[in-house]
Amino acid sequence: MTNGESPSDAQPSTARRSRKLQTGRLEALSDGVFAIAVTLLVLDIKVPAHSGNLLDAIARSWPSYLAYVVSFSTIGAVWLGHNAITEYLDRADSGFVRLNLLVLLLVSFLPLPTRLLADYIDQAKPERVAATMYGLSLLLASTLLLVLWKYAVREQLVRPDAADEEIQLLTKRLTPGLVAYLVLIVAGLFVPVVAVAGYLAIAVYFIIPFKHRFIVSFHRTRQSRRQR
Amino acid sequence: MTNGESPSDAQPSTARRSRKLQTGRLEALSDGVFAIAVTLLVLDIKVPAHSGNLLDAIARSWPSYLAYVVSFSTIGAVWLGHNAITEYLDRADSGFVRLNLLVLLLVSFLPLPTRLLADYIDQAKPERVAATMYGLSLLLASTLLLVLWKYAVREQLVRPDAADEEIQLLTKRLTPGLVAYLVLIVAGLFVPVVAVAGYLAIAVYFIIPFKHRFIVSFHRTRQSRRQR
Amino acid sequence: MTNGESPSDAQPSTARRSRKLQTGRLEALSDGVFAIAVTLLVLDIKVPAHSGNLLDAIARSWPSYLAYVVSFSTIGAVWLGHNAITEYLDRADSGFVRLNLLVLLLVSFLPLPTRLLADYIDQAKPERVAATMYGLSLLLASTLLLVLWKYAVREQLVRPDAADEEIQLLTKRLTPGLVAYLVLIVAGLFVPVVAVAGYLAIAVYFIIPFKHRFIVSFHRTRQSRRQR
């Protein structure tokens, strides 16, 4: 493909582009699944049957709205993590593509426990089942995302120009949620509403950039490198 | 961005491409959410139950069709604004990606107030609740879009070659809708149908290119620059 | 952006890429809407309620399956036409983007008349209403596609290297369907099933490449040009 003589200016761009070929459709499928999962959530908020006092009816269906916001935030946080992973990716291999399908299986499954939660959050016993199932789904999705990232690092699919600290930073960022999810699942067996509030807190923690820590610093590193 | 000395023809394209890496998936997720939100709207138009006079039954469900057109136009208008913003974007940062998730939360939520509006528009009291909730959703979505743009400008994420007038033009274009929405929400407390007609008018105003003002002039600017 | 000295090899690629920037998200939104509209159709095929003889129940719901195939084919045909248009597109302007939103409005609306048709095709009077509404939707979608193309040609958004015969060929290819739709809508007022069969025939005509006429010849033209 190259003529081998002055490969210096042609090669990097070729490598880049061939990489894109490798991960382009994987990213497209993933973005599609994330986008649909996030948008389907709204279908689970029930429109109150023809009632005289609509405002009251909407207020009474607060669990639907809470579940909507928690699930949207969680899927958003998983997408942010997924995005950070593919940002570092140099190419995908056979195992990565398949692990990614597993992540998507979990993401596309999330609307179901969301619906369960919204339907049962105000009923003593089933509420615990729904909250536990919801927590397990979130835990599993987050765990798989970490596995996906560790797989990419181990199989050396990561861009060679990514610094070791950056790689460790992303690993660190993806890990703590798991412990929190475990604690909340147990707490949810006793006080389900607390668990749900916790799930929201985790998602918000990942989404709100309190100190602009991770991604900004990453950008700066790359920019400074480029300017040299 | 380029130092102009030796690898001059390779570098700009690299910079461009790395920018695309940064915003590529953000745009893909956004386009997915916009496309799904817009297409889900049709699910809210009810097919009349087996009735002898179908034409009459369809005619009677005019609120569904009106709500469909208003919401489609509004989401279309928000997409146009979002598109204009990313067009000017040089790169995304941590905060931008998260603000963008908030915009998408609102966009993917819009099918719900649309359904409420379609269901309740012909009933005296709930009609006001539905129209107000609808208006508030539109106002919030538009406000967030403006916040997203102001954030991009303030954090200098905008392309360095974008002229100041262009930036101010887009700010101006995104602002007036907010005032109009506020006025219509208040009007909707008294005459809901007028508010809905107003929401349609705003969307149409953004969509129909009365004087080919904004984007065309922008194209011309860029082309003339390129030809120099 | 270019240093102006040896612009020959840098410029075409820059122009190309800036064009992509202009139409990239327009294409992404369109592909999303087409993909969702086409996939939502399957939700309209009803699963027969728990019945002893499932095979019989499935056979009796043939109108759903017919409507599914007709609508899938039609949306597929519209997508092919849309694809051919953007293939020739050099850039988009303000009007084009908005006309395109109108095309998408029609495409995303098609699942509704499809559902109407599936529900009413075996009932004497409403059948005509459903078939007429279906035909009008198809006619409107096709007309808007032709308008979109004519607009692109008139506003000189078409790639400068597109030969005049190619442009006329695409115009010719997008036109005849309109007359056929008009004839079938009238026929559908008397014998609705004939109209539906006709709509399927039109879609198949556009989809099946009887003589590999259009696109292949287009490819050859471009390849021969490239080899020179």
Add this chain to the structure above:
Amino acid sequence: MTNGESPSDAQPSTARRSRKLQTGRLEALSDGVFAIAVTLLVLDIKVPAHSGNLLDAIARSWPSYLAYVVSFSTIGAVWLGHNAITEYLDRADSGFVRLNLLVLLLVSFLPLPTRLLADYIDQAKPERVAATMYGLSLLLASTLLLVLWKYAVREQLVRPDAADEEIQLLTKRLTPGLVAYLVLIVAGLFVPVVAVAGYLAIAVYFIIPFKHRFIVSFHRTRQSRRQR
């Protein structure tokens, strides 16, 4: 592809990019349909009506969960195959685009037999009808994928730098499933649950990279080529 003499470094990238133009929207539409089909599946898992024992109710709806996993895996496997095909594709022609629409028709149809299977798997007679219809859909989807690939090979749409062994390897990989599906469809007439288990096994076989056979070796080939 390149003549090696003078504009050598500009031309390959142009050729690449023009190829992308040809298959870009085809891939985007396909990824959209795959993503939506896979995500719609979750809508078919019913949330148990308000019941005292939620855990029990969820356990009793195991057929929905089984059907979900089988269909997700199968669509995932078809996507992997489709991905491998477009990876080898140099450009698309008229027939390929249309055959691809047929593949998408089958993929977007799969949620329906999935729903049938979930609804009827525990009922003696209809269970067979549902399992057979499910198997036929999977068989048809897989057959069309093979036809798509054979068409691409015959019409020389495959990248000229793809080795013959690679092409034969993909053909071999896409073929054996068909025989397995045929056997299982017949088996399903007698013991439907066995057939469903078999369909899951096939999908898992395609998804789990037992020996990292296919794609990894393909990557190595390309990399070694690049390094030369």
